[in-house]
Amino acid sequence: MSDEPHRALEVEGLTVTYRRGQGSLDAVRNVSLRIAEGQAYGLVGESGSGKSTLALAIMQYLPENGLISGGAIRLAGQELATLPGEQMRQVWREQIKLVPQDPGSSLNPSLRIGDQLDEALSDGGETRGGVRERSLEQLRQVHIADPERVAASYPHQLSGGMQQRVLIAMALAGQPSLLILDEPTTNLDVTTEAAILDLVCELVQSHQTAMLYVSHNLAVVAAVCDRIAVLYAGELVEDLTPEQLRSQPLHPYTVGLLDSLPRVGQRAGVDPLLPIAGNMPRLDEVPAGCVFAPRCPIALQLCHELRPDLEATQQGSLVRCHRWREIQAGAVDLRAARPANVTAPDESLSGKIALETKDLVKHFPVRRSLREALRRTPPRSVHAVDDVSLQVGQRRTLGLVGESGSGKTTTARCIVGLVERTGGEVSLFDIALAPGLDGRDAAVLHRLQMVFQNPEEALNPHRTVGDVLQRSLERMRGLGKTEARQQAGRLLEAVRLPPSYLDHTPGQLSGGEKQRVAIARAFASNPDVLILDESVSALDVSVQASILNLLTDLQSEQGSAYLFISHDLAAVSYLADDIAVMYLGQVVEIGPTEQVLQPPFHPYTEALLSAVPRIDAAAGIERILLSGDLPSAVDPPGGCRFHTRCPRLLGEICRTQAPPWQQAAPGHRYRCHIAPNELAAMQSPAFRDHITTVSP
Amino acid sequence: MSRYIARRLLFLLLTLLLTSMIIFVVTQWLPGDVARVILGREASEPALAALRAELGLDQPLPLQYVSWLGRFLTGDWGTSYSTGEPVRALVLERAGNSMMLAGLTLLIAVPLSLLLGVVAGLKADKPLDATISIGSLAVVGLPEFVTGLILIEVFAFRLHLFPANSSIRPGTGFFEALPQLVLPALTATFVLLAYVTRLTRAGVVEEMRQGYVRTATLKGLPRRTVVGRHVLRNALLPTITVLAISFGWLIGGLIVIENVFNYPGLGRLMTFAIDRRDLPLMQAITLITVLAFALANLGADLLYAGLNPRIRLE
């Protein structure tokens, strides 16, 4: 006891049970964790693995139907479960703090930020002014530049990133001995995520607080934490350090998670992702043996029968696997055991342009107020898309990246005709397309399809998968009922789903499966061009990886061209032959993927790139933080639109003159006042090294 | 916010205009010869024709509407067919009385139902919740005319606490009229109680699930602060709108209640007007009611917007 570091938190054999209807399920089973003072502990796992449940159990704040049915939770040696209400409140006030997953709903929408902070800080003995002073100090601590303004704001007036900072400030208020962050960045932009991660790291170091950091992204956890626990279906399967994670993870699940994560520069055709097959088991019917066995590429008979124990390795990590020793010894190859039937894209057919936009413009008019109308203030508009010219070659993939609000979705919707463009042209194989859907004939419609972002809304919840596909086939290919039904089966097969799914309703499918069906539906007409708008962003890493692979396969089978939209540069670069980077309605950089990922890049691209969380702690890549939020698209900044946030701002010229297109390499252009060679010199050569290391 | 108000006002005017049209057309469609009603069943045909001409009833409908609206807007609400008195003074006086009754009703009903709703919401799915919701439904399930009857029997005839009858004199002030207002107001309270209680309860339950409640609780705040400072503020917001809607219910309820208690308000005047096919009176009452209802809605919307930063700062 004496030689061990002081424990901030001890979780011993924790089991959490949810009542559900008549039955019940154990969402967390026999989990033990120890977090020392000043230690940052990461908790990863797919969606539904029980991360939030564990976090809330530690907080002693489970939903009404939840119950700690076994084990103990001790905070600084004190058992929490037995604490009376008043003392637990004391603990909440002073010792443990939670930063919740969804910042938007975690702040009271009708109280000012300052008041909500004051509440967390005040202990009753202080004057109001004194408390407010400390609140402002707290805001400054989380790098909020203008704390007075923020304190006087209501939550809805702040961006997601700012809200998250406020919540972190709130959590740090009482100098807690334990800080739990539950997916604090999951719904945020990459750039914002990066900033928050930096902040968390910094705070943990300066405060010496014990921290439990929950995420489904291994790269994020690895970047922040000293130690990582991997949770699968409510069980702890591995507990290791980031170094061990990088060098030698021992559990097949951990390895699977790692291999599902695209790294910047990794290319589909060359170095495919290796996603974990299958789905997590339902928690009310956990398999008898190893929980991971059904999905494990190297599972033995034993694994299906006997539940492995959590064993300690010589290196001090913990692992729950029958075969960890063999893995450690390199006796089994986890990767070879998995089929990676990815075919390299066929470069020969490229050349023809499948989809082209010329100077595409979309302005949404802003409603004028009565007073403005009377004063004849000229009508204003949201410059959602400004002069965007893109080309997608036949059988090729163009990736479109940019922060939230940069106009990616609007571009896509203008192309397919869901939104009528304000100006410019769109053509499909030289056929000019009418702005609206009504003006396009069926043949054209069928050649251009789109898959939407939110898998939950992708399918009509009231129709079976079979109905959905059949209807598309009847409609777009003019097939009869029986034939359509057979074809529907084939389509399902194409997206690697069993034919039995024809009778499933969307409610019975996981998010990834829904997205597969949506893709199958889009492929019903064999489209020439398929637009994918953030189609994988909402999915777990492993699911995302398998869909990315599916898309590559389908492209090589069907020969469609893709416009692939994402805010995640890693995912885009994995799939795309060419990349276009959008900022505030404009394309700021465009070119072949390899080129765009190598210096010189547009400063904005550089920032995006540096923000991507990396497992391998980025040898020498310095993070480029963008200051402030995306400016309003109603009155976009004059000159270079990026000048308000640009880390490489030259000066007056950027503010007043629109930058010219600079040619970095053949086919690779960017919009900046800085010439290619100068720009390259400013930028970290580590990028180039880093990228070349992954792409052979 | 000012933009919001301007837009709401514009919609209000539009709605009122349309409603006035509906009212006018519908009242014109009512069967029954106005002249006959005025002159009685013994009147002769020439006298009837003369009266019709005098009232302008022989003109085309749109013309009648425009001139009616024009006169209405300039404050000339016409002369009651049945009393021969100018409509405006009469309607405004009765509107004042109805306001007193509605006011007292709201004074009783709002705090009571909010209290019940909040308690039920906090104790959701516990026996107390079920008791409140079934109890409040039971009183709303009983029609006003039955509750009125029971209240009169108990409070007037058995306990002699309040008068059985509320025919107050013209010009009676609120406090003077108070004893006579109590029973009708209680009856009207029952009309609103369940509705407001249930919606308040729903608001509280809904808000208790929100993330910010967890945030507040985990700050270590005592429960009463969490509820009082965080939950109610948001939970009661929708109740404001609900109150405006229930104001419409109240108006409907008053038609029956004022008759049962013989209270000289708009509701009783309305039955009088309908019985006697007194179009100017009917039109004026309906329009004034709609205006009150619309203003209540507007007020609620503005209050809602004023209290809800998400709209206020838009």
Add this chain to the structure above:
Amino acid sequence: MAGNTTGGGSQPASLATHERRALPAVFTRWWHALRELYARPSSALGTTLVLVFLAMALFGPLIAPYSATEQISGAARQAPSVQHLFGTDHLGRDVFSRVVLGARDILALAGLGTLFAVVIGTLIGLFSAYRGGLTDEVTFRFFDSLLALPALLLALLVLGVVGPSRNSVLVVLVIVYVPIVARVVRSVVLSTKQKGYVEAARLQGESTASIVRRDIFPSVTPALTVEAGLRFSYAIFLVASLGFLGVGVQPPNPDWGLMVSQARPYVSLTPWALYFPAAAIALLVIGVNLAADGLKRVMLPGREV
């Protein structure tokens, strides 16, 4: 079954199984819903009350010892007794029989009124909101104006125009409730319209009618069911109020509101003739409300309003 999965089987056979499976599926859904309703005391109470009244409506003639209009000679104004459970009214009619037989009337009237209002309101709401544009704007402005009139006032005016009768009450219910239902439907349509699957259907060139029918309408049904339940309970009340005001269903129908209103002058002579039908109204309103609450929980889980 097994043969069916391998090789697809013959088409008719597979269609047939499809049908066969669909039918019980509906039943199990209802069975499931009913079980959920009974999972909570308050909605169980409500559902029971509604079922009791429903049974009364269906089997009323079997339960009621007398007809609704029979004036038993020499038996006027009798207090409740074994012969006349709820006593007799001023004309010697058996109040118990009238209450029991009146259930059919009120349920049919309120039910049909609600049904028509829901169907019409749904159609208008669906198409108007999906199409959008000026007609939508105008339609709903008009509805707003109708809604600006308190329901009872509107009902009185309309009944004044069309004259009192059972059909008039139906017309009134429709006029009063169509705008409300249409608004509810519209709000769902407006949010559903943005959903990916609707846009996908549009991208595949589906017709408006087909999108509305297949994609939008199903999402409207839960909210619609709940709204219909709510409307139903208000309809009962409105029908009763109109009966009371004498502008609704005509005598000698055993309409509960009318019974209360007719018994009112006789309250000191035959109080039972007033309180029993009044209690019936109250119980039915309570029942429908509680059941509708329960239905809301089943149909729109997680939503409280």
Add this chain to the structure above:
Amino acid sequence: PPPAGSPASEPAAADATGAPAPAQPAASSTLRVAMEAPVQLDPAFASSDSEIAILNAVYDYLVDVDENNRLQPRLASSVVASEDGLSYTVELQPNATFHDGSPVTAADVIYTFNRLRDPEAGLPTADLYSNIVDIAAPEGSDPATGTTVVFTLQAPDPFFQYNLSDNHALIVKAGTEDPTADFNGSGPFKVVNYSPEDRMELVANDAYFIDGKPGVDNLEFIFFADQTAAVDALKGGQVDLNMRMATPLYLSLQGEPGIVTSSIPTNGFDLVRLRADREPGNDPRVIEAFKLATDRQAIFDTVTLGLGAVGNDSPIGPLYADYYSTDAVAPARDVAKARELLAAAGYADGLSLDLYVPESGDRVALAEVLQQQWQEAGINVDIKSVPESVYYGSDNPDQNWLGATLGITGWGSRPYPQFYLDVMLVCDAKWNESHFCDEEFDQLATMAGTTLDEQERMEAYKDIQHILIERGPIIVPYFFAQLGAISDRFENFNMKAFAGRTDLAAITPAQ
């Protein structure tokens, strides 16, 4: 002279407008009367009980009719008929004055009656007074100061004095255009405040020409839309007098402490009438079937709860003692025979009709009982209950009282029976709602209405009753009683058959 115990001073008037009733000093008495709200307060148009009640307190008739239908002097101290029955000389009370202080003169009477009989003005009384040739002051007397008026008739009218007492014949001041502007009557009470649809407040006219009247210092009419509410108010002590109420409400007041109820027989009746000029009523067998299918005694027992009198299908009721024939009795109920008659008339499978009923009084209950009784004989009726304003005012000729095939109409009590025959049953009667047209009947009615031989008239009326019972397309199931109740803090309340004509000025506080 002012009534005893009531000082003729201002405070009483001021008091009446201000403080609520209970706060009144004991010295001043207020009678609060519950009434339906009046529509018309111009005497020439007024017709309902409440209208007449108010006007009867504010104005005076020349002659009045007492509880027993006997003529009483009022503003006229004497009425003398000439031998030939063609002229009537009216002598006015010498000290009668209008509320504005001016004396009541011959000119006012002439003005009033000329207005009432002017065919141009289209007043309902024009017909009633069409027999008058001239109204004038006697030769040599100035109508503006004189108090004698002579009415000259075209033909003798045995009921002329009753006509002078017609409900509308309240004397207004000569030259009055709009009597509702200031209610300048000569009656026992002066209007202090009128709040339409709500109440009317009056004070005693201290200068009233009849000694000892009015008996109370203040009179207040409080208007009720709902009869039950009015009765509750009486029970609760918020009003003192309530007349003309539904039978069950009256019964509920009996035995109530502090309340004195009174019920008097009247000749008012609810008339069930079938149009005789169209199917199915144009077949006498159908009319007979209706009569045979009806059980009047049962209706009397359940609908009027035994108050009033059983009817015999003729408007000449037992109240008109000498005119009423005790041997003219409607046939006993015979359902089988009714069926037979219907079958013979071609309605073997039954007969379906709408029954229009104004929803007031006991009429809806009457309709329900009739429906049940008739149904047994194969006559199926649908009850259409409508507001009175629709029943009397609807422009749909098939639904209003003069046009509907089958309906129930209420007829108020009149002091003499001829009125009913003239306006509702003779061929060209103005309100011949049953469209009855019978030569023999018409001859008898004309004769009864003009003969000066009382015996002849009695015979004619008896024959008329037989005719109506036999073939009149009408059923008079009952004559209702007039029902009233007053707080025992007052006495001298003598209700009249037409409640509005009750002399409120005679009521005094109880000793």
